[in-house]
Amino acid sequence: MGGGSQGRFVKRTTPLWLLLPVFGLFIWLVLYPHLFVLGDSLWIGERLSLDGYRTFFTSRSELEALWGSLWISGASVLLSAMVGIPLAFFFTRYDFPGRSLLAALAAVPVLLPPLVGVIAFLFLYGESGIVTRSVQAALGLERAPWRMVGGWAILLVHTYSMYVYFYLFTAAGLARLDPSAMEAAESLGAGRTRTLLRVTLPMLAPSLVAASLLVFMTSMASFSAPYIFGGGFRVLTTQIFQSKVSGEVTMAMVQTVVLASASLLFLWGLRRFDRGREFAAVGKGVGAVRKPVRSPWARTLVPTVAVAGVFVLLLPHLTLLLVSFVPQGTWTMEVLPSRYSLENYRALLERPQLWTPVANSLQMATLATAGNLVFCFVVAYLLVRGRFRGKGTMGFLTMLPWALPGTVIAVALATTFSVNQPWFGRFILVGSFWILPLAYFLRNIPLVAQATIASFRQYDPSLEEAAYSLGAGWPTTMRRIAAPLVLPGLAAGGLLAWVTALGEFVSSILLYTYRSRPISIEILSQLRAFDFGAAAALGVVLACLMTAAFALGGRFVQGGLTGPRG
Amino acid sequence: MKKAATTLLAAALLLAPVPGCGPDGDVLVVYTPHGRDLLEHFGEGFEARHPGVQVHWLDMGSQEVLERLRSERANPQADVWWGAPDDMFIRAAEDGLLASFPPSWAEHLAEDHMDPESRWFATFLTPEVIAYNSAAVPRSEAPRDWNDVLDPRWRDQVLIREPLASGTMRAIFAAIIYRESEGTGDPTAGYDWLLRLDAQTKEYVLNPTLLYQKLARQEGLVTLWNMPDIETLKATTDFPIDYTIPEGGTPVVVDGIAVVHGAPSPELAQAFVEYVGSEEALQEAAEHFFRIPARTDLDPAGLPEWLREALPRIRPMEVERATLLEQTPVWMRHWDANIRRRGQAQGYE
Numbered sequence: 001m002g003g004g005s006q007g008r009f010v011k012r013t014t015p016l017w018l019l020l021p022v023f024g025l026f027i028w029l030v031l032y033p034h035l036f037v038l039g040d041s042l043w044i045g046e047r048l049s050l051d052g053y054r055t056f057f058t059s060r061s062e063l064e065a066l067w068g069s070l071w072i073s074g075a076s077v078l079l080s081a082m083v084g085i086p087l088a089f090f091f092t093r094y095d096f097p098g099r100s101l102l103a104a105l106a107a108v109p110v111l112l113p114p115l116v117g118v119i120a121f122l123f124l125y126g127e128s129g130i131v132t133r134s135v136q137a138a139l140g141l142e143r144a145p146w147r148m149v150g151g152w153a154i155l156l157v158h159t160y161s162m163y164v165y166f167y168l169f170t171a172a173g174l175a176r177l178d179p180s181a182m183e184a185a186e187s188l189g190a191g192r193t194r195t196l197l198r199v200t201l202p203m204l205a206p207s208l209v210a211a212s213l214l215v216f217m218t219s220m221a222s223f224s225a226p227y228i229f230g231g232g233f234r235v236l237t238t239q240i241f242q243s244k245v246s247g248e249v250t251m252a253m254v255q256t257v258v259l260a261s262a263s264l265l266f267l268w269g270l271r272r273f274d275r276g277r278e279f280a281a282v283g284k285g286v287g288a289v290r291k292p293v294r295s296p297w298a299r300t301l302v303p304t305v306a307v308a309g310v311f312v313l314l315l316p317h318l319t320l321l322l323v324s325f326v327p328q329g330t331w332t333m334e335v336l337p338s339r340y341s342l343e344n345y346r347a348l349l350e351r352p353q354l355w356t357p358v359a360n361s362l363q364m365a366t367l368a369t370a371g372n373l374v375f376c377f378v379v380a381y382l383l384v385r386g387r388f389r390g391k392g393t394m395g396f397l398t399m400l401p402w403a404l405p406g407t408v409i410a411v412a413l414a415t416t417f418s419v420n421q422p423w424f425g426r427f428i429l430v431g432s433f434w435i436l437p438l439a440y441f442l443r444n445i446p447l448v449a450q451a452t453i454a455s456f457r458q459y460d461p462s463l464e465e466a467a468y469s470l471g472a473g474w475p476t477t478m479r480r481i482a483a484p485l486v487l488p489g490l491a492a493g494g495l496l497a498w499v500t501a502l503g504e505f506v507s508s509i510l511l512y513t514y515r516s517r518p519i520s521i522e523i524l525s526q527l528r529a530f531d532f533g534a535a536a537a538l539g540v541v542l543a544c545l546m547t548a549a550f551a552l553g554g555r556f557v558q559g560g561l562t563g564p565r566g
Numbered sequence: 567m568k569k570a571a572t573t574l575l576a577a578a579l580l581l582a583p584v585p586g587c588g589p590d591g592d593v594l595v596v597y598t599p600h601g602r603d604l605l606e607h608f609g610e611g612f613e614a615r616h617p618g619v620q621v622h623w624l625d626m627g628s629q630e631v632l633e634r635l636r637s638e639r640a641n642p643q644a645d646v647w648w649g650a651p652d653d654m655f656i657r658a659a660e661d662g663l664l665a666s667f668p669p670s671w672a673e674h675l676a677e678d679h680m681d682p683e684s685r686w687f688a689t690f691l692t693p694e695v696i697a698y699n700s701a702a703v704p705r706s707e708a709p710r711d712w713n714d715v716l717d718p719r720w721r722d723q724v725l726i727r728e729p730l731a732s733g734t735m736r737a738i739f740a741a742i743i744y745r746e747s748e749g750t751g752d753p754t755a756g757y758d759w760l761l762r763l764d765a766q767t768k769e770y771v772l773n774p775t776l777l778y779q780k781l782a783r784q785e786g787l788v789t790l791w792n793m794p795d796i797e798t799l800k801a802t803t804d805f806p807i808d809y810t811i812p813e814g815g816t817p818v819v820v821d822g823i824a825v826v827h828g829a830p831s832p833e834l835a836q837a838f839v840e841y842v843g844s845e846e847a848l849q850e851a852a853e854h855f856f857r858i859p860a861r862t863d864l865d866p867a868g869l870p871e872w873l874r875e876a877l878p879r880i881r882p883m884e885v886e887r888a889t890l891l892e893q894t895p896v897w898m899r900h901w902d903a904n905i906r907r908r909g910q911a912q913g914y915e
Contacts, residue, residue, distance in 0.1 A: 061903050122776075128783040149769070228772050242730050242902060244633070328803065418640040431641035510633075513643050514595050514622050525625045527775050529602040 014386040022379060023390070026397040028425050029442060033412035034260075034404065040415075041253035052254040062255070065234035070262060072151060072226075072235060073219035076158040080215045081208070083159060084166025092174045095292040096303050103171075104550065105310045110164045110496065111546040112316055113503025113520055116539040118224045119527070120316035121157055122148065123323055130319065133335040153229035158219055160316075165218075166211040169454065172492050173207030176458045206457045210450040213270055214402070217446070220263045221405035223506055236262075237405055256408050263403035271395065317543060324536035344533035348541070354534075357522040358541060364518065365501035368440035372448045373494050379445075380452035381482065385461060402446035406506030409442055414510060433516045436508060440501040447500065448493035455489025456482070499546045592616075594834040596623040597631045597826075598648040603802075604855045611850075612841055619834060628654055628733050635663045635826060642828040645835035648689070648842065651733040652679075652820040653891050655686035665825040667836050671843040674863040678887065679820055686824040688860035689843055690851065693811065693818045693880045694738050695793045701806035702787050711814045712742060715788060716762050724766045725786035727777050730898055733819065734792050739901065740894045741817035744885050751889070753897055760901060764909030781807055792819070797856035797872070811876070815883040820860065 042048050056062045091103040112120065125131050127144045135145050181203065185195040201208075223237045230238060236259040243252035322337065324344055331337040348354050382388070383395055401409060417429035429435040463485070467477040483490075505520040512521050519542050526535035594612070598605060602625060609621035626634070628650030635644065635658060647658070658664050664685040672680055672687055679688035696715060698708045709715050715724060729735035743756025768786050771777040774795065781789055782805040796809045823842060825835045841847055845868070848859040853870045858877075866874060 059903070127785050128780070228776075248899070414637045418637065420640075428641050431638050431643040509630075510637065514624055517624070525602070528599075528625055528627075528773065531602070532775070532779075 014382060014388045018378065018382070019386075019388055022375075022382065023394065025375070026394070029438070030397055030400050030445075032425065033416040034400075034408070036415045037253055037256055037408060037412050041250065041257045044250055052250045055251065056254050056258060061234060062239065065236050065239045065255075066258060066262070068151070068233060069220055069235040069237070069259065072154055072158070073216050073266075075155055076162055076219040077212050077215045079155060079159040080163040081166050081212070084163035084211070085170050085208070087163070088167050088170035088174060090306075092171055093291060094302065096299065096306070098303055098306075102303075102306045102310050106313065107164050107168060107550065108310075108313055108317060108547075109161050110168075110499060111543045111550070112161065112320070113505065113523075113539065113542055114161070114222075114224045115505050115520060116320065116503075116523060116535070116542070117161055117316060118157060118228050119532075119535070120320045120323075120539075121160075122228065124315055124319045125156075130335060131315075137335060148229055150230070150233050154222075154225045154233065154235075157225040157229065158215075158222065160313075162215045162218055165214045166208070168492055168496070169207040169211040169214075169451070170204060172451070172488050173204045173454065173458070175488055176455065177203055203458075206454040209270060209273070210454050213267065213399070214447065214450065216266055217263055217399075217402040220259060220266075220403075221506075223405070223407070237407070240405070240407060256405070256411075260404050260408065264400075267396075267399050267403055320536050320539050320543065323532055324540050326533055326536075328531055328533050344531075344537040347531075347534055348537050354522060354538065357517050357519045358545075360516050361502050361518040361520075361542075362545070364437045364440060364516065365498050365504075367437040368444065368501050369494055369498040371437075371441045372444050372497050373490060375441075376445060376448035376452055376493065377483070377486070377490060379449050380456050380486070381478070383449075384453055384456035385464070398449045399446050401442050401444075406439075406443060406504075407510065409439060410507035410510035413439055413442075413507075430511075431513055433513070435511050436516055436518065439507045439511055440497075440504055443504070443507065444497035444500060448490070448497050451489040451493030451496070452486050453489075455486035459485045495549065499549055502546060502549075503542055592619045592831065592834060594619060594621050594646070594831055594838055595644050596621065596646045596648055596838070597634065597644045598623055598625060598646075599628045599631070600649045600855075601625060603798075604851070604857075607850070607854065608842055608847065611847065612838055615841065616834070616837065621838075627731060629731060632658055632663075636661065639663065639828075642826055642830065644826045645829040645831050646823065646838050647826055648823045649821055651737055652686070652688065652822055653894065654733065655681070655822045655824055656891060658824070659683070659685040663827055665827045665829065665832065665835075667825045667839065669836070669840045669843055671840075671861060674861045676860075676862060679860050680822075686822045687839070687843065688820045688822050689848070690794075690821040690857040691818050691860050692734075692821050692858070693793045693882075694734060694741075694816050695791065695796060695809040695811050696788065697781065697791050697796050697807055697809040698788045699781055699784055699786075699806055700808040702784055705808065705810075708808070708810050709788060710810055711812045715790070716759075716766060720766055720788050722766070722768045723787040724763070724768060725777055725780055725789045726763075726767050726770050727774060727789070727791065728770050728772055730902060732774075735790070736894055736898060737817045737819045738790050740890050740897060741883050741885055743893075743897050744890060745815075745883060753893070753900070756897070757900065757905060760905050761909045761912060764905050764907065765912075767909070770906070778803075778805060778807065781805075793876075794856040794858075801856075811879045813881075815881040817885065818880065818882045 041052055042050070044051055087106055091099060091106065109117070121129075123129050125146075126148045129148070132144050132146065132148075135141075136143075139145065177200070181199055182195055185199045186192075190198065221237060222235075223241070226233060226235045226238050227241070236255055240252050240255045240259070243249075243255060323331075325340040325342070326337040327339055327341050327343050331339075379394070379398055383391065383398065404412075413435060414430050417427055417435065419426045420428050429438065464477050464481055467481045472480070502518075503520055504518065505524070508518050508521055509524070512518060519538060523535045523538045523542075526532075526538060596605070596609075605623045605625065609623060612621050613619055624644075631647055631650060632654050635642070635647065638644070647655075647664070655664070659681055664681075666684045668684040669687060672684070675688055680686065696709050696712070700708075709717070709720070727735050729739060739760060742759055743753050746756035746759050747753055748755075769780070771780060774791070777789060777791070778799060780786055782803075791809075793809065793811070796807060799805055799807055823839055825832065825839060829835045842851075843861070845861075845864060848857075848861060848864060849868050849870075851857040852859060852873050856872070858873060859869075
């Protein structure tokens with residue numbers, strides 16, 4: 001990237017008309033509400049006090065929870081990377097029959113909404129689950145061979161549901177890599193391992209850092225898995241919930257602030273590491289070339305291994321499907337249910353009010369994602385290409401929603417927007433339709449922004465400079481140069497955001513109203529109503545919607561996971 | 567490709583109407599933990615009596631209802647709160663979340679089954695019981711009283727619903743602590759009892775549904791729960807689950823109803839409260855959903871047989887309401903910090 005040739009286009013500072021609205025939105029919707037949370041953790045009775053924090057840091061069980069959250073999140077990053085990165089390499093590098101279908105299926109864990117996924121794991125690997133009972137029967141054991149409890153159970157669920165971030169981000173990164181860099185390294189005599197370590201992985205670094213961040217933050221905020229499988233295992237999210245349930249508002253707020261601070265520290269550390277690692281590949285429009293699998297034994301082995309692996313990944317979905325056909329209250333001691341019927345699906349059709357949540361979720365997720373795409377494109381552009389003071393602050397604000405668990409965002413929104421004070425930027429949104437799309441939008445800003453930022457970093461800014469120097473204005477350059485080039489990242493991020501919003505549970509449960517109740521809430525009510533079958537049937541409907549989205553959206557990630565070859 | 571996506575997106579946004587904008591007719595919104603079957607029954611009953619009215623209900627835990635009412639204070643969405651132990655109604659009333667409305671049937675309630683300022687009223691009385699897997703445990707060997715659950719035979723066989731979130735479990739734990747203190751107000755003996763229970767406990771289970779599943783699948787054999795829910799299970803599923811009413815006395819939870827302060831449809835809300843406390847509705851609740859009416863004036867002949875048979879066996883545990891109201895949060899906090907999962911480590915066998 002030529003040293004002395006920066007023209008007037010690059011040097012000029014980013015215009016205020018672009019900066020002000022972005023900063024304004026961030027401050028009003030992201031920063032402002034959370035100041036109320038911080039305030040509530042310090043405001044005890046009628047005065048400011050640090051008593052809440054003193055109690056926290058002298059209590060054995062609270063410190064246990066902090067440590068639990070930290071190591072579970074760290075281990076989740078490692079394990080997810082160990083599964084996701086090799087998978088992405090495998091599917092991007094090798095070609096064999098059925099590859100593109102299997103590559104798409106490898107992303108299926110993302111199609112299980114959090115709550116439903118955890119319940120499926122319970123039916124599968126829980127103490128009286130299908131796999132557990134099968135192993136027990138096969139080995140002739142008197143008791144269940146394992147119990148789905150504690151740290152490792154949480155880690156299993158986390159790895160299963162979060163390696164997808166590494167998988168998708170690595171695949172998107174590989175899709176944008178110029179193979180000529182690798183070819184150059186190899187022609188200069190570097191071996192495969194050396195090329196991987198010195199060329200490929202460093203070029204993938206932005207994608208990997210983004211995935212690590214997402215996994216760490218998601219683990220820190222994860223609630224369903226520790227709640228259901230934790231047993232006596234304490235993490236901060238469950239402690240917050242317990243405090244809230246016991247009516248200890250101050251303690252809940254203190255725990256929330258500690259949780260957010262821990263996540264923010266990680267974010268800060270990783271950004272420091274990531275700084276100065278910007279590099280760019282001069283893309284020549286050549287996608288990655290996949291190697292066909294040639295040797296005869298490998299031609300059978302590779303697809304077999306891929307099919308077997310994908311089958312294991314699909315087991316929870318199959319379990320969900322199975323349970324959706326089991327009539328209520330008939331499955332007790334058997335390994336597999338003994339009776340099947342269409343009763344649950346008939347019930348879904350006969351209760352038209354069950355379809356309203358489906359329509360609600362579709363609409364709210366689409367609204368939120370549309371907002372995300374526009375907003376995050378601008379934010380990512382500003383963060384990567386912009387020249388203005390306060391860039392670090394904007395980067396911080398972009399990641400802030402991820403550092404704050406969904407519960408916190410929901411509580412903060414509910415507190416801030418429960419009063420009508422237009423001069424203070426406060427309006428009554430509680431109890432209205434708009435608060436849920438707003439919450440989804442806020443929660444998904446980091447997801448879409450990170451994916452888009454990674455794409456922006458991977459192409460050479462000289463392409464934009466060329467457009468400017470040929471007389472194109474900013475809008476044209478964005479539309480004709482930047483948007484098409486970041487489309488893989490933007491589409492991957494947007495897709496994940498839409499799917500996340502469709503099954504969102506954690507903030508929905510605090511903010512929904514009768515009229516805007518989403519699918520996850522309806523599933524929860526069915527679970528409460530002791531109707532596992534109906535809940536599973538609704539879960540299947542949700543998973544099908546998500547699958548349809550991926551099938552449709554996968555076409556956008558051109559040359560990536562499912563696109564045409566070469 | 568981009569065009570197709572844009573068109574699709576626009577179509578999706580335009581086709582789906584924003585909920586809450588269209589004309590809606592008369593709607594009554596009920597927040598309740600009572601479950602779909604019961605709610606559908608009384609929702610339809612109310613709609614039949616008030617043509618043109620739609621009853622919508624949201625099914626959630628009673629603690630969640632309380633939190634929701636708090637967060638919606640500025641823009642209330644609910645008309646009626648039906649179902650929660652009385653201490654939650656007392657807290658909500660103190661917070662100014664409930665409206666004052668005396669239904670005509672209030673005069674038939676015992677004095678402590680309603681709010682002196684008419685902000686909530688009892689509908690049902692819910693006794694707690696000991697439930698067990700009847701396929702693995704014959705009736706003659708099932709625990710007959712609370713202390714029997716501490717028997718070595720049930721070591722690692724007891725399942726407990728996550729107590730902090732559950733009105734039922736809070737009521738049981740508080741009553742036992744109160745009983746063990748023998749009126750001294752010192753909870754130490756009660757804590758000791760709960761430590762021994764913790765040592766017996768195999769797992770704290772997330773919600774009632776999972777609890778039933780685990781009990782039916784013999785992941786544990788014994789649990790503590792409430793009578794109407796277990797009776798309903800027996801009536802509606804094949805699960806091998808039965809229960810005993812503790813011989814020495816059991817806590818009886820007072821389950822209430824209230825009109826929400828600032829309810830969007832206050833007249834409908836009052837009519838609904840009037841309706842579910844009527845003699846006819848209470849008899850239906852007893853017959854189909856195993857609920858014991860709180861009203862004292864009902865003709866025993868109109869009540870179902872199971873109830874007439876069960877009533878004499880229920881010995882309400884004597885508790886002092888004010889103490890429980892004040893101390894339960896303290897006791898539960900202590901339980902969570904010092905008793906949960908510590909029983910076995912402290913050598914209780």
